[in-house]
Amino acid sequence: MKADYHMHFEKGSYDKAWVEGFFEAARERGLEEIGISEHSHTFPEFKNLYYEDLILDDSFVGSFQQQWLRSNKFKYTIDEYFVFMHELQKTHQVKIGMEVCNFQNQEKVTDILREYDFDYLIGSVHFLRGWAYDSSEIKAEWENHDLQEIYEWYAEEAEKLADSGLYDVLGHPFNIRLFKILPDFDVTPYLERVAKALAKAKMGIDVNTGTYYRYPIEEISPYPDFMKIAAKYDLPLIITSDAHQPEDCGAYHQEAVKYARSFGFTKMWNFSRRERSLVTLV
Numbered sequence: 001m002k003a004d005y006h007m008h009f010e011k012g013s014y015d016k017a018w019v020e021g022f023f024e025a026a027r028e029r030g031l032e033e034i035g036i037s038e039h040s041h042t043f044p045e046f047k048n049l050y051y052e053d054l055i056l057d058d059s060f061v062g063s064f065q066q067q068w069l070r071s072n073k074f075k076y077t078i079d080e081y082f083v084f085m086h087e088l089q090k091t092h093q094v095k096i097g098m099e100v101c102n103f104q105n106q107e108k109v110t111d112i113l114r115e116y117d118f119d120y121l122i123g124s125v126h127f128l129r130g131w132a133y134d135s136s137e138i139k140a141e142w143e144n145h146d147l148q149e150i151y152e153w154y155a156e157e158a159e160k161l162a163d164s165g166l167y168d169v170l171g172h173p174f175n176i177r178l179f180k181i182l183p184d185f186d187v188t189p190y191l192e193r194v195a196k197a198l199a200k201a202k203m204g205i206d207v208n209t210g211t212y213y214r215y216p217i218e219e220i221s222p223y224p225d226f227m228k229i230a231a232k233y234d235l236p237l238i239i240t241s242d243a244h245q246p247e248d249c250g251a252y253h254q255e256a257v258k259y260a261r262s263f264g265f266t267k268m269w270n271f272s273r274r275e276r277s278l279v280t281l282v
Contacts, residue, residue, distance in 0.1 A: 001270060001279035004250050005035035005097060006122060006171065006206055006240030010042055014076060014084040021246025023092050029250035035095035035271065037122050038081060040103075044074040045112045049103045055130040064138045078116060095119035095271055099171055101126045102157045106164035113166070120271035122206060123161035124171030128153040139179055147183055150176055155190040162197035168269070168276065169238055170198055172208040173222040173230075178215040191226050195233045204269055204276075205235050207260050209252040210242025220252075220259050227263045236269050236278065257281055 004026065012018040026034050040046040050069055055062045076084075085096045099122040103109055113121070126132060128150065131141055142150075154176050161167055173194065198205065211221040222230065230237070237260060241251040260268075260281060267278040 001033070001268070002029075002031045002250075002253065002282055003033040003035070003239070003268070003270060003279075004031055004241050004243070004253060005095065005120060005169075005238050005271065006037050006099065006208060006210075007034065007243035007249055008038055008042075008099070009036060010039060010072065011244050012246075014080065016087070019088070019246070022243065022249040023094075025243075025247055025249035029253055031250045031253070033093045033095065033270070034249060035097045035119060036085065037097035037099040037120075040098060040100045040109075041069075041073045042076055043078050043081070045078055046101075046103075046109075047074050049105060049108060050101075053101075053104055053127060053130055054132070061131050061138050061141050064135070065132060068132070068135070078112075082116065097122060097271070099124050100167070102161055104160075106160065106166060110164070110166055117273060119273055120168045120276075121166060121274075122169045122171045123164070123167035123203075124206075125154055125157040125161065128157065134175065134178055136179075142179065142181055147181060148185055151183065151187055151190045155193045158194045159197040162194075162201035162203055165201060167201075167203055168271065168274070169204045169206050170194070171206045172211060172242065173205050174226050175208075175211050175215075175221045177219070177221075177223060178211050178217050180216045187225065188229075191229045195226070195229045195235065198230075198235055199233045203235070205230050205237045206240055207237050207256050208240050208242050209256050210240075212252055212255075213248070214242070220256055224263075227260070231263045231265065236267070236276070237265055238269050239281070 097120045243249045
């Protein structure tokens, strides 16, 4: 089955004419199904969690993140999202998901989401100690941290997401490589920790082409060292584009399938109302 379960409408609006471009791109690339995984920062229900977790002081990082939270965030409620998605489901094969940030209060996240009938949930590490490490505008902050410290923080946050028991998939694993800041030390212990946590939580991994076509690293996430460990732990996977624009839906899908198969993966997950099933990876 050809499917892409990680993409976002946030660059546009809940307008059928605009989102139709995602379905057009899916058809052109032969996708049988797509899933929308809106970022949690789309929804005002999560606003307090962002203001609790992020650095928002007058520093370089804090000033940018204050501005980031005020720009195009929290514009639709979860109820509005579901209404729009149910309208799309009348004419399209599309699943309802969400990509949720690594908030420290995962119990509050559970409270927010418990009433909604999602098909799947992606948990992603987007912040390290309150810093949006993947934001190019504050890339200079990387210079203030030892890279081994970054790997430790990332592993801790991924473990917390897994321990919450809330998610189906870890989004773009180890995308801390995205700016081509690469380690000169053995990262295997960190990779093993994350893989073990995911296996224990029965979570899968997001084989994500977004880091290939949107970031300097130009590689599919997870990178090969983690893919080898994921295969060892028999972690399920999904193939995704992380599209933020309609034309990117399904981008480099076949390259990602070939990449996953090179590590011995032959199946991927399909989702329906939090139920998972394995389908052939094509």
